[in-house]
Amino acid sequence: MPSYPACKISNSDNQINILQITDMHLSAAAIMADKELGSKFCCEHKFEAVLAQALNEDIRCDLILVTGDLVSKVQPAIYDYIFRVLAATNIPFACIAGNHDVTEELNSELPFSQRQFIACPADSRLLNRHVIHTDYWQILLLNSAVPGKIAGEINSSDLDWLCEQLTHCDKPALIALHHHVLLMHSNWIDTYIAKNAEMFWQRMQPFSHLRVVINGHTHQEQTASYKGVTVYTTPSTCYQYKPCADDFAYDKKAKPGYRWLQLANNGQVASWIKRLDT
Template sequence: MPQYPARTILSPDEQVNVLQITDMHLASIDDITDENVASKHHCRQSFEAVIEQALSEDIRCDLILVTGDLVNEVKTSIYDYIFEVLSATNIPFACIAGNHDVTDEIDSHLPFSQRKLVAKTADKRLLSQHVIDTEYWQLLLINSAVAGKIAGEITDLDIDWLCTQLNTCDKPALIVLHHHVLPMQSEWIDAHIAENTAEFWRRMSAFKQLKVIVSGHTHQEQTRDHNGVTAYTTPSTCYQFQPYEDDFAYDKDAQPGYRWLQLANTGRVASWIKRLDT
C-alpha cells in the first residue's frame, strides 16, 4: 500500500493520470435524530460512489488529489473514515484543506451573513507546501484555507515557496489549491475567492513552465485561461452550485462529479469532467 502522502509518481507510459475529487463535505452520522441525517448519508454515499465509478473506468489512475472541504464539521473520526476509503484504493493520494476543514459553520441553515464561523485547527494529514514529482511534471500543493473564514488567501509566504520551487525545477508545473484564483462571474462565490491573487498572478507570470491550476470550492465546472495558464474548477462529489448566479443557488440538475487530468511527457494536459451515473 502506498505511503501517505504521495511524493513521487512513476507510470509505465510516461503519462500520469490524475483523479481530482473535491468538496465532499462529509459529516458525522452518529446522531440519527439529526434532521440533516439524510443529507449526511447522501454526501457519504455519493463520495463512495464517485470513488467506485472513477476507479472502474477504463483508465489507469496514478494519483488521487483531494482538493479541500473534505468535511462539513471538523472531527478526526470523519477524516479517519476518508483516509481509510482512500487508502483502500492502493493508489497514491494527497489531501489539502478547504475552508470547511479549518472552520465550523454554526446555524448553516441560515444565510451566509448570519452564520457564526468558528476557527478550527486543520487535521495534521492535510498538506501545505507539498511537492509531488513525476518524471516530467511537478505538482505543487498549497493551503489557501484561512481558519474562521470562508474566503481563502494565497499568502506571500506561499508565493515565495512556489517561486523557489519553480526557480529550481523547470519541469511543467501544476498548482493545486482549494480556492479559485480567477472570478467565476458569480457575485456570491467570488466574494469568497482566494485573496492576494493579483500578486500571485504577477509573480507567477515569470514562469513559463506553469501550465495548470486546479481548485475546488466552487462546486461547479469551469475552465479559464490566463497568462498562458489553464485554471480548472471542479464539481463537488456531493451537491452543486448554480453557475453564473449572483445570489446563492443550488444546481439541482447537476450530478456529483470529478475531474481527470492526463499529464503528458510533452507538457500538454488533457482534462475532462465525469458525472456520477444516475
C-alpha cells in the same frame, strides 16, 4: 499499500493520470438535509460512489488529489474514515484543506449573514507546500484556507515557496489549491475567492513552465486560460452550485462529479469532467 502522502510517481508510458475529487462535505451523520433542495443528500454515499465509478473506468489512475472541504464538521473520526477509504484504493493520494476543514460554522439554522465562523486547526494529514514529483512534471500543493474565514488567501511565505520551487525546477508544473484564483462571474461565490489572486498571478507570471492550476470550492466546472495557464475548477462529489448566479443557489440538475487530468511527457495536459451515472 502506498505511503501517505504521495511524493514520487513514475510510469513506463511517461503519462500520469490524476483523479481530482473535491468538496465532499462529510459530516458525522454523513447526511445533509436542506429545505431548498427538497431532499436529503448522503454525501458519504456519493463520495464512495464517485470514487468507485472513477476507478472502474477504463483508465489507469496514478494519483488521487483531494482539493479541500473534506468535511462539513471538523471531527477527527470523519478524516479517519476518508483516509481509510482512500488508502484502501492502493493508489497514491494527497489531500489539502478547504475552508470547511479549518472553520466551524455555528447557528447554521440562521441566515448566512448571522452565522458565526470559528477558526479550527487543520487535521495534520492535510498538506501545504507539498511537492509530488513525476519524471516529467512537478505537482505543487498549497493550503489556501484561512481559519475562521470562507474566502481564501495564499500567504506571502507560500508564494515565496512556490517561486522557489518553480525557479529551481523547470519541469512543467501543476498547482493544486482549494480556492479559485479566477472569477467565476457569480457574485456570491466570487466574494469568497482567494483574496490575493491578483498577487498570485503577478508572482507566477515569470514561470512559463506553469501549465495548470486546479481548484475546488466553487462546486461547478469551469475551464479558463489566463496568462498562458489553463485553470480548471471541479464539481463537488456531493451537491452543486448554480453557475453565473448573483445570489446563492443550488444547481438541482447537476450531478456529483470529478475531474480527470492526463499529464503527458511533452508538457501537454488533457482534462475532462465526468458525472455520477446514478
